[in-house]
Amino acid sequence: MKKTQLIQKFNKQAAKYAKKRKKQEQNKWRKQIFQSAKGKTLEVAVGAGMNFAFYPKDIEYIGVDFSPQMIEQAKEAAKEYGINAKFIISDVESLNFPENSFDTIVSSGSLCSYEDPVHVLNLFNQWCKEDGRILLMEHGLFSVPALAWIQKKLDVFVVKAIGCHQNRDILDIVKQSNLIINKHERALLGYLYLIWANPQKIQ
Numbered sequence: 398m399k400k401t402q403l404i405q406k407f408n409k410q411a412a413k414y415a416k417k418r419k420k421q422e423q424n425k426w427r428k429q430i431f432q433s434a435k436g437k438t439l440e441v442a443v444g445a446g447m448n449f450a451f452y453p454k455d456i457e458y459i460g461v462d463f464s465p466q467m468i469e470q471a472k473e474a475a476k477e478y479g480i481n482a483k484f485i486i487s488d489v490e491s492l493n494f495p496e497n498s499f500d501t502i503v504s505s506g507s508l509c510s511y512e513d514p515v516h517v518l519n520l521f522n523q524w525c526k527e528d529g530r531i532l533l534m535e536h537g538l539f540s541v542p543a544l545a546w547i548q549k550k551l552d553v554f555v556v557k558a559i560g561c562h563q564n565r566d567i568l569d570i571v572k573q574s575n576l577i578i579n580k581h582e583r584a585l586l587g588y589l590y591l592i593w594a595n596p597q598k599i600q
């Protein structure tokens with residue numbers, strides 16, 4: 398699908414995501430992983446700002462999304478939760494930051510939509526400081542084979558409807574990148590992937 402079509406698809410979902418934000422305040426997995434954000438923090442594909450409720454208030458935050466409507470919702474969320482935030486409207490896959498720019502890089506529900514998720518993870522590897530952390534909360538293939546089979550069959554239709562792939566093995570994708578996995582957990586029959594990673598600086 399063309400990027401312009403994808404942006405339109407996500408623009409249309411922005412109000413729905415903003416409504417969901419209140420319910421997400423109780424999300425134990427978001428809390429578990431994103432409360433460990435520290436320092437200069439980049440969140441890619443921020444959407445409507447679902448994670449703001451969980452960040453320590455003293456982070457220096459930059460959020461990126463290619464959907465202007467999502468960014469509008471995220472700005473509201475940052476105000477609501479008292480996060481000192483700056484925003485960039487951009488495609489994450491063609492974004493440029495100097496090496497070692499961030500203490501923390503956050504992604505939730507974004508590896509499902511990139512053309513080349515391994516490339517994006519390798520960008521995180523460059524942008525993250527050597528002693529920094531990459532925090533991922535992603536959805537992907539169930540660990541139950543029958544459910545994973547259904548996801549693979551339905552993938553083409555789900556991408557058309559909402560712009561997200563359902564057929565990705567997130568752990569395998571992260572293993573293909575340069576990142577080092579420090580810890581990982583699965584929940585919801587394996588559908589939800591929580592991954593704490595560190596950059597691997599090749600000298």
Ligand SMILES: C[S@@+](CC[C@H](N)C(=O)[O-])C[C@H]1O[C@@H](n2cnc3c(N)ncnc32)[C@H](O)[C@@H]1O
Nearest residue numbers: 407442443444447462463464488489505506510
């Ligand atoms: C499934 S939503 C997740 C939003 C949010 N992170 C959350 O946890 O609710 C995917 C988000 O990624 C954004 N997105 C998808 N592909 C992108 C890309 N290549 N560059 C920037 N943003 C992208 C969409 O606009 C949307 O806001």
